[in-house]
Amino acid sequence: MIIQLQQGIPAELKENILKQVQEIGYKANEVVTQQAHYLVAIGKKEFDIRQIGQLPGVADIHRVSEEYKLISRRWRVNPTVIDLGDGVTVGEGNFSIMAGPCSIEGEEQIEKVVAHLVENNVKIMRGGVFKPRSSPYAFRGLGIDGLKTFHRICRENGIKIITEVMQVSQIEEMIDYVDVFQVGARNSQNFNLLDALGEAQKPVLLKRGISGTLEELLQAAEYIFSNGNEKIMLCERGIRGYEKAYRNILDLNAVPVLKEKTHLPVIVDPSHGIGLRDYVASMALASVMAGADGVIFETHYTPEKAFSDGQQTLNFQESERLIKQMRQAYALRESF
Amino acid sequence: MIIQLQQGIPAELKENILKQVQEIGYKANEVVTQQAHYLVAIGKKEFDIRQIGQLPGVADIHRVSEEYKLISRRWRVNPTVIDLGDGVTVGEGNFSIMAGPCSIEGEEQIEKVVAHLVENNVKIMRGGVFKPRSSPYAFRGLGIDGLKTFHRICRENGIKIITEVMQVSQIEEMIDYVDVFQVGARNSQNFNLLDALGEAQKPVLLKRGISGTLEELLQAAEYIFSNGNEKIMLCERGIRGYEKAYRNILDLNAVPVLKEKTHLPVIVDPSHGIGLRDYVASMALASVMAGADGVIFETHYTPEKAFSDGQQTLNFQESERLIKQMRQAYALRESF
Amino acid sequence: MIIQLQQGIPAELKENILKQVQEIGYKANEVVTQQAHYLVAIGKKEFDIRQIGQLPGVADIHRVSEEYKLISRRWRVNPTVIDLGDGVTVGEGNFSIMAGPCSIEGEEQIEKVVAHLVENNVKIMRGGVFKPRSSPYAFRGLGIDGLKTFHRICRENGIKIITEVMQVSQIEEMIDYVDVFQVGARNSQNFNLLDALGEAQKPVLLKRGISGTLEELLQAAEYIFSNGNEKIMLCERGIRGYEKAYRNILDLNAVPVLKEKTHLPVIVDPSHGIGLRDYVASMALASVMAGADGVIFETHYTPEKAFSDGQQTLNFQESERLIKQMRQAYALRESF
Amino acid sequence: MIIQLQQGIPAELKENILKQVQEIGYKANEVVTQQAHYLVAIGKKEFDIRQIGQLPGVADIHRVSEEYKLISRRWRVNPTVIDLGDGVTVGEGNFSIMAGPCSIEGEEQIEKVVAHLVENNVKIMRGGVFKPRSSPYAFRGLGIDGLKTFHRICRENGIKIITEVMQVSQIEEMIDYVDVFQVGARNSQNFNLLDALGEAQKPVLLKRGISGTLEELLQAAEYIFSNGNEKIMLCERGIRGYEKAYRNILDLNAVPVLKEKTHLPVIVDPSHGIGLRDYVASMALASVMAGADGVIFETHYTPEKAFSDGQQTLNFQESERLIKQMRQAYALRESF
Known part of the structure; x- marks a missing residue:
């Protein structure tokens, strides 16, 4: 699961999202790239993705079942130039x-x-x-x-x-x-x-x-x-x-x-x-x-x-x- | 070595060519296809190819070093259609x-x-x-x-x-x-x-x-x-x-x-x-x-x-x- | 599924077993070897294997999930000599x-x-x-x-x-x-x-x-x-x-x-x-x-x-x- | 070619050997290991190996045709313990x-x-x-x-x-x-x-x-x-x-x-x-x-x-x- 955070997200909002992710039983990896700020959450439990998607500070959210996540076309449809x-x-x-x-x-x-x-x-x-x-x-x-x-x-x-x-x-x-x-x-x-x-x-x-x-x-x-x-x-x-x-x-x-x-x-x-x-x-x-x-x-x-x-x-x-x-x-x- | 024989070559001419090939120490395989008549001679000894090439009944002769012979482009340059x-x-x-x-x-x-x-x-x-x-x-x-x-x-x-x-x-x-x-x-x-x-x-x-x-x-x-x-x-x-x-x-x-x-x-x-x-x-x-x-x-x-x-x-x-x-x-x- | 038939099974008993297998939706291949007589039934539907196992004329029955059946050790545990x-x-x-x-x-x-x-x-x-x-x-x-x-x-x-x-x-x-x-x-x-x-x-x-x-x-x-x-x-x-x-x-x-x-x-x-x-x-x-x-x-x-x-x-x-x-x-x- | 040098070889002897190797047209790599001192000479020209072997300061010399040299058994016959x-x-x-x-x-x-x-x-x-x-x-x-x-x-x-x-x-x-x-x-x-x-x-x-x-x-x-x-x-x-x-x-x-x-x-x-x-x-x-x-x-x-x-x-x-x-x-x- 990839959670894209809003640019310049306040620390307490990010902490809250992290906490929620951990409560579901997922491990979150914070990724800050030259372009954006993500949480890559790894885990296997089934849950309603909207639970996280609706949290304040979340810009976008996607499930990605492959072992690779951020480079997957399932998450980012448009080709990288x-x-x-x-x-x-x-x-x-x-x-x-x-x-x-x-x-x-x-x-x-x-x-x-x-x-x-x-x-x-x-x-x-x-x-x-x-x-x-x-x-x-x-x-x-x-x-x-x-x-x-x-x-x-x-x-x-x-x-x-x-x-x-x-x-x-x-x-x-x-x-x-x-x-x-x-x-x-x-x-x-x-x-x-x-x-x-x-x-x-x-x-x-x-x-x-x-x-x-x-x-x-x-x-x-x-x-x-x-x-x-x-x-x-x-x-x-x-x-x-x-x-x-x-x-x-x-x-x-x-x-x-x-x-x-x-x-x-x-x-x-x-x-x-x-x-x-x-x-x-x-x-x-x-x-x-x-x-x-x-x-x-x-x-x-x-x-x-x-x-x-x-x-x-x-x-x-x-x-x-x-x-x-x-x-x-x-x-x-x-x-x- | 591929020896292409003249179409309709008389038996005695073919026998003579075969004999010469064997004398050099090569083993000859006679190949009659839908299109032509060949001897494929297998051996390793060095010799002057013209020795065979000048024999009566020989239409063409080529050395082919590959293990495959008749299908080689070294012998037949033009593509088969x-x-x-x-x-x-x-x-x-x-x-x-x-x-x-x-x-x-x-x-x-x-x-x-x-x-x-x-x-x-x-x-x-x-x-x-x-x-x-x-x-x-x-x-x-x-x-x-x-x-x-x-x-x-x-x-x-x-x-x-x-x-x-x-x-x-x-x-x-x-x-x-x-x-x-x-x-x-x-x-x-x-x-x-x-x-x-x-x-x-x-x-x-x-x-x-x-x-x-x-x-x-x-x-x-x-x-x-x-x-x-x-x-x-x-x-x-x-x-x-x-x-x-x-x-x-x-x-x-x-x-x-x-x-x-x-x-x-x-x-x-x-x-x-x-x-x-x-x-x-x-x-x-x-x-x-x-x-x-x-x-x-x-x-x-x-x-x-x-x-x-x-x-x-x-x-x-x-x-x-x-x-x-x-x-x-x-x-x-x-x-x- | 392998169904081993009793030696010398009467034709009508065999026909009955075949019929039952087909009714479940399986395709049966009759195999007569030097040693025995089998039906190898190929299909995917779930069913209670005892349905067939209890039929008269059946000597033994085993499920074998592999693509190969008769040579599987799941069916025949003892090594072939x-x-x-x-x-x-x-x-x-x-x-x-x-x-x-x-x-x-x-x-x-x-x-x-x-x-x-x-x-x-x-x-x-x-x-x-x-x-x-x-x-x-x-x-x-x-x-x-x-x-x-x-x-x-x-x-x-x-x-x-x-x-x-x-x-x-x-x-x-x-x-x-x-x-x-x-x-x-x-x-x-x-x-x-x-x-x-x-x-x-x-x-x-x-x-x-x-x-x-x-x-x-x-x-x-x-x-x-x-x-x-x-x-x-x-x-x-x-x-x-x-x-x-x-x-x-x-x-x-x-x-x-x-x-x-x-x-x-x-x-x-x-x-x-x-x-x-x-x-x-x-x-x-x-x-x-x-x-x-x-x-x-x-x-x-x-x-x-x-x-x-x-x-x-x-x-x-x-x-x-x-x-x-x-x-x-x-x-x-x-x-x- | 591997040239094993005598332990504690004086600098001028080593320089002389290097010079001779280069004159033959070989490139010499100096290798000092925990155990010994070698020159690994790389080149293709044919020459009499004794030319180098007899130089003062040379303990041993071997031709090794493989791409690997010092680990070859052609050079060192006894197994490493x-x-x-x-x-x-x-x-x-x-x-x-x-x-x-x-x-x-x-x-x-x-x-x-x-x-x-x-x-x-x-x-x-x-x-x-x-x-x-x-x-x-x-x-x-x-x-x-x-x-x-x-x-x-x-x-x-x-x-x-x-x-x-x-x-x-x-x-x-x-x-x-x-x-x-x-x-x-x-x-x-x-x-x-x-x-x-x-x-x-x-x-x-x-x-x-x-x-x-x-x-x-x-x-x-x-x-x-x-x-x-x-x-x-x-x-x-x-x-x-x-x-x-x-x-x-x-x-x-x-x-x-x-x-x-x-x-x-x-x-x-x-x-x-x-x-x-x-x-x-x-x-x-x-x-x-x-x-x-x-x-x-x-x-x-x-x-x-x-x-x-x-x-x-x-x-x-x-x-x-x-x-x-x-x-x-x-x-x-x-x-x-």
Whole structure:
């Protein structure tokens, strides 16, 4: 049960509502987000919801039977649209393209990618500076200095930045240089990181776990929301399977199902989803048609020389063609 | 190595080629299909392919390193187009829609579905008369009598029939009433059935196994081809996974990858691929964009009363809308 | 609901019971097995079971809520013991060892393996004469002639034979030379084959599918039982997964769970379950401890020269050591 | 390539070795652990290893082709034995039993479990105080205060503590109260946590990821080792799969394979591995036979009232019986 409180509710009214909720036998979690003030009440007893709904200070009340509550579409019917500033939004009514290299490699590379994005009117650039790597001996990214360069060049060109955060202590040092924090598949159930991002004032793109269920993804988003941050995007990036012909199984089934279960935007990452450059465009286009709110993909001016993930990275020519085709596909979908 | 022989090659020339192949240390499999005459030579030794290529009676020769040979695109670059008669073809240059109920239930149902297909200019109807069921106590289909009724009504209306065959002994009794034999996921490695279908003079739609790899699917097709039948379509229908939010994982990655590996047409079954009616259309549209040559889906005039699979079956209104949208999506894809 | 009828029940009594069952709204399947005569009634309505239980001609009656009925332990509490003749039994109170090559290769090979088994007091030999192979160009077994040789040598030495049957038409030609029919993983849902084996008078070892669920395995066994054959063993042989370090994931969880759900014996195949010779013994011993009624494994006098599966086949020295250790482990388990 | 340096190597000798390694074209990672001083050199060029091996200051040198190096058995043949103090060791020559509740719930519960362990001569108690939970509204453990109570009671009774650490900042506050840090499945690729544990002076038990590969598990261990901590145990705890009859698939194949690939001890968690109380003992015994160095399982005096995981927790009677049986099974295994 979600109880939305009136803005600026007096303390004694809130205490009274809390008391009533507890008397029914529910446990209430107070949630103050950037937008509103809620009580999320957890319990199983049957009772007449109007008992609470009519209390002074209650703005709205809903039953939500799922394990996740605040991100459920049963409670909030209208889709969430996330504003990144300067007219850049993610969510319904818009198709978001996020592109860039796997790893930020240096000034020249950033400038070339930014120029490519500007030319194609793409507003969000991806690029990792902290890289999770299976082997401790692999390249782990340029770190905070790389991020500062990344940020400077993007700001000069009106480009927003999405980049991965790997641990709590990085949030503070990164926050001024980032427009969207990305949580990678390996951290999708790093609950301390999710808690901390819930307290940060920046949007979060949350990737599905390596073999994550939709239920887990939604509950991970609930961690962020219930800690105060409503600006969350979910990302399907392929799941692990037995098939050896490609890196992952891009599970596009997740797209329409997530869109129905939650009001949060859903983004697809076809680069990791199939892991082979020749097929990324097909899967990106399929994602548009499946109902995604956006696509995030890897591009580099010389993929074969990229520091990481070159085998799944498009060159600029392929990238440009794909961007145009996705926009046409999105326009067709919107016309249906 | 595939050696295509000249049509009507004299016996002594063929014997000579065979002898030469064996002398190199290869084992030759003679394959006579409806279209041509081949030797598929299996072995690992390195040698100059021209040694064989220059022999009298050899029309063409190719090395194919994959485990599957005759269905490989390395050998036959041009996509296979399968002619079902009356101007109905499956494969490149055309988007095939196959629709109908899970199970054939009787005359009235067939007539209603046929009318719906005719109205929407769909030329191929699906419907099972022999049903593989997990439980021995479940409805197993109307059998051969149901097929005869199915056939009569379709013939009167210019509709082609695709229906599942479950065992070798059914081929003969079914063949006059069927336009495409479907091999179900559970029989995708029933090698005796594949052998027998290779000798039948009817196209085959071969579904990927419950957890089948692409490699297995391609080798299963090779069974059919190497027994003489070149008219094969492959079908992605979802694979088994851990996710409980839907019946299967529709693996659209398979579509562009299969299209690159083989010259055979690739069809997608979104109904089984996601298993939930509300999401079938999204996945069908995604399939078109991923590059499928066709889609096979379930429709029924009252899905909630269908004998089987009602939960994933579209009603006629949903079906009609989807058919129109798929055609628009295909037109857009072809324009790229 | 399972209604066991009295032996030799008069027709009119049976008809009366059938009528009563139908009046309640249940559908009755008559099952006559080698041992008894049952009605398996399928339906959902609540009613007092004594209504049927008290009818003349009813020997016993049980509700069984699972999808599988006759093989359920809720109905038959005592474990099934299968008699292969000459004092060889499979099931509770005995640990069955079945060993031999993947493929039967010829007289010399059979004789050597038989001698090895006799020396170690192993009573059942495995060996394929019809081999399901992913590729149509691979060795497919010696066929019926190989089976006759296999049978002759085994009979002379008091050894029982278990070998794979791949299609309905083989049952008749094989039945005189076989002690246990094996149904392979790829045919675990070949329902026509299961139906036909239900009518055969020979025990069946049924392997779990490549990615089969326990529920599917149990229902497959129900096919055989409900067609008249009560002599069924279930076999865990590894399932398909993402792990590349071994061929399959041997799912030993299945052993105690199957033992609780069904009265049928449970056998484990560690050779296919891990697929790597060095680890087969560890997994065989683990299987014993998990509660298996027997183990089936591959052995050959020169594994590296075996026609198939050499990489997972033990040599005779390894086989002998394993047999002794398994017997000790079984003795310990029985002492608990 | 691993270059073990002589203890107390002079700086100029080390610099010389580093220089030579770089000249060959390799990148050297300096690793100083609690026990020794290494250079791990990464590169692909072929060269004569004696070139480096003969340099002054080199104690030993080995090529290791795997992605993981320091934990490989190709380099260190003898199994690692981890000393927890007071005569408690984990690894070869000993079978370690770790038991206790899922969550630490309070003083009374700790005392009862400790008494049960003392009575059965079990030296290591498990119990979570920081709990990773899918839902943000679920019980997350008693935290550091719970750990202090846990520690006090265990110390009084000679029991060692293993408990989960979830983030870097917890290491410092926990380290004085912990004997073994556990890294849970969800954190198995939380590389910052692994790095930090590499610098801690406490043994680590590292669980395989939810769908982790053995390769990933081994590389995660390499993170810890290469940061200085050699005291690592690996833990198989079940992987995610499609089967719905149990919580996870306990992958015992991993046990003999890991034992062959690494010198680190391998522990099995049958409680999470099957997730159903009735079957935990069977799987624990199978783990012993598969070659595990120890088992970690859940026990509670009233499992049905446990705060978490009650459905997979043994009561003390079941626990006692299992402990005795495991010791007998281990004795048998050692006799082989």
